[in-house]
Amino acid sequence: MLQITFIRENQEQVIKALAKRNMDATSVVEEVVQLDEKRRSTQVELDNILAESNKLSKDIGGLMKSGEKSKAAILKEKTVLLKEKSKKLAEEADVIAAELLEKLYTLPNLPADIVPVGKTPEENLNVFEEGEIPVLHEGAQPHWELVKKYDIIDFELGVKITGAGFPVYKGKGARLQRALINYFLDKNTAAGYNEVQVPHFVNEASAYGTGQLPDKEGQMYHDATDDLYLIPTAEVPVTNLFRDVILSESELPVLTTAYTPCFRREAGSYGAHVRGLNRLHQFDKVEIVRVEHPDNSYKALDGMVEHVKEILNELKLPYRILRLCGGDMGFTSALTYDFEVFSTAQDRWLEISSVSNFETFQANRLKLRFKDKEGKNQLAHTLNGSALALPRVLAGILENYQTPEGIVIPDVLRPYCGFDIID
Template identity: 70%
Template sequence: MLQVPYIRDNKEEVINRLKKRNLDAAPMIEEVIALDEERRSLQTELDNTLAESNRLSKEIGMLFKSGNAEEANKMKAATADLKQRSKDLNEQLGIKAEALTQLLYKIPNLPHESVPEGNTDADNEEIYAEGEIPKLHDGALPHWELAKKYDIIDFDLGAKITGAGFPVYKGKGARLQRALISYFLDKNVEAGYQEVQVPHLVNEASGIGTGSLPDKEGQMYHIGVDDLYLIPTAEVPVTNFYRDEILKEEDFPLCTTAYTPCFRREAGSYGAHVRGLNRLHQFDKVEIVRIEHPERSYEAHAEMIEHVKGILKDLKLPYRILRLCGGDLTFASALTYDFELWSTAQERWLEISSVSNFETFQSNRMKLRFKDKEGKTTLAHTLNGSALALPRVLAGILENYQTPEGIRVPEVLVPYTGFEMID
């Protein structure tokens, strides 16, 4: 959530930066400023009314002490009017403050200055590529056919139990999935991230804190009877560890990693490009989250990118990194780099990780602050990244490592799987 004082003091800059998102934010920004003026005016009137009420109360007390009860009782009528006025003003103030908050929830984060112009993912900027694209044998198959051939992922069984987008991993497929989770977690822990296990359901406050709620695209699963939400990513519970906290400057950096299943409705996702593991309603992901000092957050962002690059290098998978354009940024992100894996069998790039800096957008929603050395309270910066999302990594391994004899397991995963081939 953007900070009102910043919007008020930098109105034109805010409007111009949001244009990178192809958003005409001028009407909303003007409304924010108008609501804030009304809120501040009401607050001033309330403060003055309370001060006058307190002054009269003290004067009444002195009149009673001096034996002037008649004059004191006359003044009590005035204080009764002031108390009613205070109550009315407080209610009006609450209404204005809530209206302002709800409006701020609709305004996305300001793109970082390095974010390129653009409308869709076609306008994203490739900044790095690594890895040799393998040459597959004749008759090479996409991962959904390999899954059926080797009986390692059953999409039909998942559809029978739940519905499309909920696969069942079997045998060596399940073990390979578990190996990837353990390998990702071990790499993250080695890099200094603390491993945690978190709930897979969150309350509304947690969803609001990270910008997942209000759910503008209808992608979260909601448990209505309990008013809880299935998590779309471990980012939501992990970042909320520090909601309503005031940290110390020496606490930074706070680095956390978690494995969770993730749940997304993926409404409106149809077609051949979402076949198999390409897009699911339930999938596994290992996440890294960092809470950082604002002066260090972009250095930390670069470190997170290098960390994900190291994992993909170990897996020997061809990949590229894209800097997302303004039109493709998520609602809460100031700057995002996407990692995409080349699927040789499908002949297309598959997104496998997003590494984002949210600056103060999430921390302002969560009231996540710290005290600096001078004792000043300041908003922290939040960052997160996938390290990594499993379905498309698994798809890439199955497709790029296939041979006429079977599917080789990446060397780095063999100690985790206990086998070298799926055949």
């Protein structure tokens, strides 16, 4: 959430920055500023009444001590009226504050200066490519055919148990899945990230804290009975570990990693581009989250990008990195890099990671602060990234490593799998 003070003092800058997201924020910004002025003037009036009421209470005490009960009675009548007025003003202030918060929730984060202008994914900026695209043998197949051939993932069985988008991993497919999870976690912990296990359900406050609500309400599975949400990513519970927390400056940075299943409704997703593992309602992901000093967050973002690059280099998968344009960025992000693996069998790029800096946007919602050297509380910066999401990494391995003899396992995964080939 954008800070109201910043919006009030930089209205034109906010409107111009959000235009990069192809959003005309003029009317919303004006409403926010007007509501904030109304809130502040109401609060000043309320404070004055409370101060007057407190003064009268002291005066009444003095009059009672001096035996001037009739004068004290007159003042008591005034305090009754002031209390009624203060109650009404307090209720009005609460309503204005709620309206203001609702408006603030509609404003996305401001894009960083280096975010490219653009409306569609085609306008994202390709900033890096690595790896050779393999030449596959004649008759090479996409992963949804390979998994049937080797009986390692069963999509139909998942439909029987739950529905489309909930695959069942079997035999060497399940072991390869587990190998990837352990490998990713080991890489992250070796890089200094502290592993945690977190709940797979979150409450409404947690979903608001990281920006899933109200922006992505329709994409989350919701248990109405207990008012809990299945997590769309480990980012939500992990970042909320720090909700309402004040860190000392010496505690920064805080690095955390977690493996969780992820649940997404993906409403409206259909077509050939979502076949097989390309888009699921339940999938596994290993996440990295950082809480950083504002002065260091973009250096930390570069470090996260290098960390994911190292993993993909070890897996020997051809990949590229895109800097997302304003129109393709997530609601909460100030700057996002997408990693995509090339699927030779599908002849297309598959997104397998997003690494983002949210600056103070999430921290403002979370009330996540640190105490600086002067003893003042400052909002921290939060960052997160996939390291990595499994389905499309697995699809890339199955398709790019296929041979006439079977699917060869990348060297780095063989100690985790316990086998060299799926045949």
